[in-house]
Every structure is written in structure tokens, then in C-alpha cells.
Amino acid sequence: MRTANHSFSHSFLQSLFMAEYPIPTTEKDLETSFEQIKPYMNATMAYYESARCLFCYDAPCVQACPTGIDIPLFIRQIHTGNVAGAARTIYDANYFGNICGKVCPTEVLCEGACVYNHQDVKPIEIGRLQSYATAQVVEQGRKLYEPGPVNGHKVAVVGAGPAGIACACELRRMGYEVDIFEAKSQPSGLALYGCAPYKVTNEDVLEEVEYLRAQFQFRIHYGHPVESREQITELEKNYAAIFLGIGLGPTRRPGIEGEGLAHCVGATEFIEQVKLDPLSVTVGRRVVVIGGGNTAMDAASEAARLGAEEVTLVYRRSREEMGAYEFEYELAKSVGARGVFNAMPLAVLGEEKVSGVRFIRTRTEGGKVVSIPGSEFEVPCDQAILATGQSKRSAFLDLIESLERDGQGRIAVNPETLQTSNPKYFAGGDAVNGGAEVVNAAADGKRAGRGMDQYISNLK
Ligand SMILES: Cc1cc2nc3c(=O)[nH]c(=O)nc-3n(C[C@H](O)[C@H](O)[C@H](O)COP(=O)(O)OP(=O)(O)OC[C@H]3O[C@@H](n4cnc5c(N)ncnc54)[C@H](O)[C@@H]3O)c2cc1C
Ligand code: SF4
Structure with missing residues (x-):
């Protein structure tokens, strides 16, 4: 593993491996590595x-x-x-x-x-x-909105991601008092902790939320995870309705041998560190990213932009079956990542830390992935990034009475109002759609705000 402060001569290593991007050591380097792909127009x-x-x-x-x-x-x-x-x-x-x-x-x-x-x-x-x-x-700081006349009702929002904040804005416009409870110390959820730094800067993300907060005046209680039955009872007592904008949880581990080795990391956790403290991130010289979704593409691009010399994306199905958008794959390839398809991980190799990943070749039969006996191969690497999807926040959701979920653990809602099976609760964003885009979460938050207004108005 290398870190930004490693003891080898950087130019010596570069001449050997010809990484597309140097290892960033200053804020200026980061600006170059993460140059905006959609810069502002004049x-x-x-x-x-x-x-x-x-x-x-x-x-x-x-x-x-x-x-x-x-x-x-x-x-x-x-x-x-x-x-x-x-x-x-x-x-x-x-x-x-x-x-x-x-x-x-x-x-x-x-x-x-x-x-x-x-x-x-x-x-x-x-x-x-x-x-x-x-x-x-x-x-x-130009004011376009102000809160609606106070209507005497209080609403709670769990999670200050795009869904939660959009919901809060919509409710404030209608005069509701809104408290947002957020586990982390900053707003915007995965828009801040996930979206690639070459697409949007943290400053842009935080400034937009501050712009909204200043106009709509919702309250955000940071460092306030809602995680116990007592807290939920308290919320139910104090608020007319509750919006769940809790997103998804940590990377779902595939359960293969060696996945607990040092330098085998979850993609969302890796990306979160890249977003919050990029100069502290250590990337491997050779990185294997396992997965075929957009998060895999982002992790590969980010590793390459942080100076990894070889980045291999490995997906268990064919290229055509990848969940990632074609342009995201092209973007990862443009910074040096290469794709290997129809290969499934069997084990992460190494003593204490990662030294490679063993795969087996696959083919798709009747929609199912079937491994081809005797086709095992190994890809040496010093970092493995698992982009194998995010888990659901099931333990938290289990605390709420009569809250139905679908077969995949997503919160079930009425598609018009986003009301859940427990009428006091509404939900939207990734926790409902299983992981989509910021725009979907923003749309859900707004729709749920209107659904909550309808529900509360009918209680009167
Ligand atoms: C790596 C990555 C890259 C992405 N890139 C893009 C992109 O380029 N473009 C795009 O449009 N979308 C992208 N997305 C998806 C997008 O970020 C999400 O769809 C969107 O942020 C979902 O919003 P949300 O509000 O539903 O959930 P989140 O953004 O996940 O926010 C949920 C919030 O709830 C908080 N929370 C959870 N549980 C609790 C609790 N019990 N108590 C209190 N707070 C809690 C969390 O801390 C978090 O702040 C990306 C996602 C990932 C993982
Ligand atoms: S499709 Fe939309 S953006 Fe394109 S030309 Fe028509 S109105 Fe303009």
C-alpha cells in the first residue's frame, strides 16, 4: 500500500508504472485530479x-x-x-x-x-x-422563498439527505414546523458522502443546503441518530407525522473468504473517505474493484485519480448486463480502469492484508450466473474494493410498528402520497427505491411533503 506520504520517490514510481494521475499531496493536486467534468458556464x-x-x-x-x-x-x-x-x-x-x-x-x-x-x-x-x-x-444568497404562515403542526424528518431536506422545504412552505434528525455531523447524505468529487464539490453541496435552510428555516439536529424504540415513541408523541429519509446502510459484504483482510474495503466507505478527507486516503498500487454498478465505476475512477497504477473492474456478468450507465463505464476507462466481465470472486487472498483476488469464470444461463468449473484465475492486487451494493437499515425499521417492506427490504409506500403501512410514517429516496439518484430522492421528498400535509389536514 502507498500513502500520500510514502517513502519511495514519487517520480521514480511514476516512471515505472505510468499512472494516469499522480498521487495528490496538496489541495492543488486534488483540484487537478478531481477537475470538474461539468464546470460552471460563464x-x-x-x-x-x-x-x-x-x-x-x-x-x-x-x-x-x-x-x-x-x-x-x-x-x-x-x-x-x-x-x-x-x-x-x-x-x-x-x-x-x-x-x-x-x-x-x-x-x-x-x-x-x-x-x-x-x-x-x-x-x-x-x-x-x-x-x-x-x-x-x-x-x-438571493431569497426566492419564505416559510408559509405557521399552521401549528410539527413534523419530524429522520435523515438529512436529499429526500429529507426536500421534504422539509416543502413542509415549511406550507407552514409546518420541521425538525430533522441526522446521525452525521453534516447534511446531504450521499450527495455529500457519495457523489464523485469530479462531478460536484463538497462546497457546492453544502452551500445549496445552507441556501435552502436560510430561506425555509427548518431545524437540523446533527449527531442525532434515531436508533431506539424510546426515541421513536418520543417522536410519535411529539410530531403529527414522521418522514423516513434514511437512505441505505453500509456495503453489503458478499461473504467470501478473506473479505475481512486489511485493505479489503467497502466501496461506499472508501468513497466516503475520499469525499471527506481525500489526502488521508491510501490507495493500492494495483486495485481490484468488484461490482458492475455505478458505485463500482465511481470507486474505480476515484482510485485511479488518487494515483493507483492499475485498476481492474471485475463484474460477474457480461458487460451488457452491467447495472452501470455506459457513460460511467467510459468515464472509468478514460482514467485507466479496465473491465473484466463474466468473473465471480471466490476469495480475497493474502496473509494479513490483500495480495490478490481469486475469481472463477462465469456465463449467464436463463438469467442466472453459472460458474465454469476449472476456470479459476487470480488477479494480484494490494487493495480490493467491494462495490457489492448497500445493505438496508433493517434493524432501525424493525423498531417501527407495522412498517411493511417489500421482498427486498425496501419500505413499502403508497406511490401517490408516499405514506407507509403505518399511517403516521411517510418515506422516500433510497430507502424506498433501493438506491437511485439524488433527483429521485428530491422528487420523493417533495411528494411526501404533500402527502403528509393531506394526512395531517384530514386529522383536523
Ligand atoms: C458512491 C455513490 C455515488 C453516487 N453518485 C451519484 C451521482 O453521481 N448522481 C446521483 O444523482 N446520485 C448518486 N448517488 C445516489 C444518491 O446519492 C442517492 O440516491 C441519494 O443521496 C439518496 O438520498 P436519500 O435522502 O434517500 O438518502 P441518503 O443520501 O443516503 O441520506 C440519508 C441520510 O439519513 C441519515 N440517517 C440514516 N439513518 C438514520 C437514523 N436512524 N437517524 C438519523 N439519521 C439517519 C444518514 O446519515 C444520511 O445523511 C450515488 C450514491 C453512491 C453510494
Ligand atoms: S428537447 Fe428540451 S432542451 Fe432539447 S431543444 Fe427541445 S426544449 Fe430545448
Whole structure:
């Protein structure tokens, strides 16, 4: 293992292994390694890009947005110089307008649906225009909203991720008093602890939440995990309704031999450290990432950008069956990662720390992964990253009475109101969809806020 302060000469190692990225040792190095892939536009760029929009009737980009932002309207507002109006159009539909412009998989959502794709012309850069407009109002602290008149009802939100915060904003607009209980010391959940640093900076994430908090004035109680039956009873007593925006838990370990060795880490835990303290992260010289989802792609990209010389992504099914978006795989490959498909991990090898991973070749038969006897092979490495999915927060959910879950442990909700089987509870985001995107969590939070209002209003 190497650390940022290792004793070998950095230039010597680089000449041997030709890593795509040097090991960052300063904040400046990090800026280079994690250079933003969707940097902010300036006013001239936004003017010209907005001029290309055809302002389509029944625009397909709007249909493709999970929050239904009126995209042609905000693009027109940018073009006519009404940037605050554009930001208002965006925030009316999505409280995470700024960071969604940066982290949304726009390639498969709004930009993927833009009519220009049918004409072999580059689609409108909707995400960057969205971030351009919202960044102006965030930077200026320009007030677009204020809380609704006090209605005398209190609501609790568990989890200050995108779902919880969006729910709080919506409820505050309707005059509810809102307390958010958050286990960690900072807001935004995986938008802060998960989203890749070359997509969005921590500053951008935190500034948007602060911008929302200053306008909507919800309270966030940090370092306040809700984890006991007593706490739940207390919440039920003090609040008219409770929103569960608790996301998912730590990496689900695959249960293979050697997975407890040093330098065998879960992808979400690895990425969290990269996000919070990147200079303290140790990456292996040779890294194996196990998994085929977007988190695997992010872990591979981040390891490569932190100076790993060889990054191998190994997925048990074929490339076509990977859950990751194609553009995420291309992004990982562009920084040096290589993909190995149809290979399943059997054991992580090593004495005390990782020295390799043993795999077996597979094929897919009737949708099932079948291993091919006698096809074992080993990939030497000094770090293994398990991107094998996140666990559900089942122990916490078991504490709540009559809370139904589906066969995969996700909280079951009414899709219209996001009310759970226990009528006092509503839920949304990753805990309900099993892990999607920030935009889905933001959309859920808003919808649940309205569902809660309906429920509380009917109690009166
Ligand atoms: C590595 C990674 C990269 C990602 N990259 C992208 C991306 O590029 N683009 C994108 O759109 N999406 C991305 N996502 C997904 C996105 O971050 C999530 O879909 C989104 O954050 C889910 O929001 P949420 O509010 O449901 O849950 P979370 O963001 O997980 O927030 C849940 C919050 O609840 C808190 N909490 C949990 N239990 C309790 C409790 N009992 N008491 C108090 N607090 C509690 C947690 O600490 C956390 O702050 C990524 C996810 C991962 C893992
Ligand atoms: S589909 Fe493309 S051109 Fe049409 S309104 Fe949306 S962004 Fe503009």
C-alpha cells in the first residue's frame, strides 16, 4: 500500500508504472485530479447555449426529468437575462436544482431525451445551464422563498439527505414546523458522502443546503441518530407525522473468504473517505474493484485519480448486463480502469492484508450466473474494493410498528402520497427505491411533503 506520504520517490514510481494521475499531496493536486467534468458556464457560454434550445412543445426533456422541471422555460429565462427567474423555475420543481445539474445522469435523462439527438447534433447542455442559473442565486444568497404562515403542526424528518431536506422545504412552505434528525455531523447524505468529487464539490453541496435552510428555516439536529424504540415513541408523541429519509446502510459484504483482510474495503466507505478527507486516503498500487454498478465505476475512477497504477473492474456478468450507465463505464476507462466481465470472486487472498483476488469464470444461463468449473484465475492486487451494493437499515425499521417492506427490504409506500403501512410514517429516496439518484430522492421528498400535509389536514 502507498500513502500520500510514502517513502519511495514519487517520480521514480511514476516512471515505472505510468499512472494516469499522480498521487495528490496538496489541495492543488486534488483540484487537478478531481477537475470538474461539468464546470460552471460563464454568462456568455450560457447565453449561446440557451440560444440553441428549440423550446419544444410538450418537450421530451421535461418528460424525462423525474422532477418535471419546465426546462424550455428556464432556458428561455436564461436567454433573456432573467437568471433569478430561471432559478425559481428550477427550484419550484427540484430543491436540489444546483447539484442535480452537476450529478444527474443527464445523458440518460433530460439531455438523452433532447430532440437534437435525433438530428446527430449535440443535445442542449441542460445540466450545466441548470447549475449556471441556480449557482447565481445561491452565491448571491438571493431569497426566492419564505416559510408559509405557521399552521401549528410539527413534523419530524429522520435523515438529512436529499429526500429529507426536500421534504422539509416543502413542509415549511406550507407552514409546518420541521425538525430533522441526522446521525452525521453534516447534511446531504450521499450527495455529500457519495457523489464523485469530479462531478460536484463538497462546497457546492453544502452551500445549496445552507441556501435552502436560510430561506425555509427548518431545524437540523446533527449527531442525532434515531436508533431506539424510546426515541421513536418520543417522536410519535411529539410530531403529527414522521418522514423516513434514511437512505441505505453500509456495503453489503458478499461473504467470501478473506473479505475481512486489511485493505479489503467497502466501496461506499472508501468513497466516503475520499469525499471527506481525500489526502488521508491510501490507495493500492494495483486495485481490484468488484461490482458492475455505478458505485463500482465511481470507486474505480476515484482510485485511479488518487494515483493507483492499475485498476481492474471485475463484474460477474457480461458487460451488457452491467447495472452501470455506459457513460460511467467510459468515464472509468478514460482514467485507466479496465473491465473484466463474466468473473465471480471466490476469495480475497493474502496473509494479513490483500495480495490478490481469486475469481472463477462465469456465463449467464436463463438469467442466472453459472460458474465454469476449472476456470479459476487470480488477479494480484494490494487493495480490493467491494462495490457489492448497500445493505438496508433493517434493524432501525424493525423498531417501527407495522412498517411493511417489500421482498427486498425496501419500505413499502403508497406511490401517490408516499405514506407507509403505518399511517403516521411517510418515506422516500433510497430507502424506498433501493438506491437511485439524488433527483429521485428530491422528487420523493417533495411528494411526501404533500402527502403528509393531506394526512395531517384530514386529522383536523
Ligand atoms: C458512491 C455513490 C455515488 C453516487 N453518485 C451519484 C451521482 O453521481 N448522481 C446521483 O444523482 N446520485 C448518486 N448517488 C445516489 C444518491 O446519492 C442517492 O440516491 C441519494 O443521496 C439518496 O438520498 P436519500 O435522502 O434517500 O438518502 P441518503 O443520501 O443516503 O441520506 C440519508 C441520510 O439519513 C441519515 N440517517 C440514516 N439513518 C438514520 C437514523 N436512524 N437517524 C438519523 N439519521 C439517519 C444518514 O446519515 C444520511 O445523511 C450515488 C450514491 C453512491 C453510494
Ligand atoms: S428537447 Fe432539447 S431543444 Fe427541445 S426544449 Fe428540451 S432542451 Fe430545448
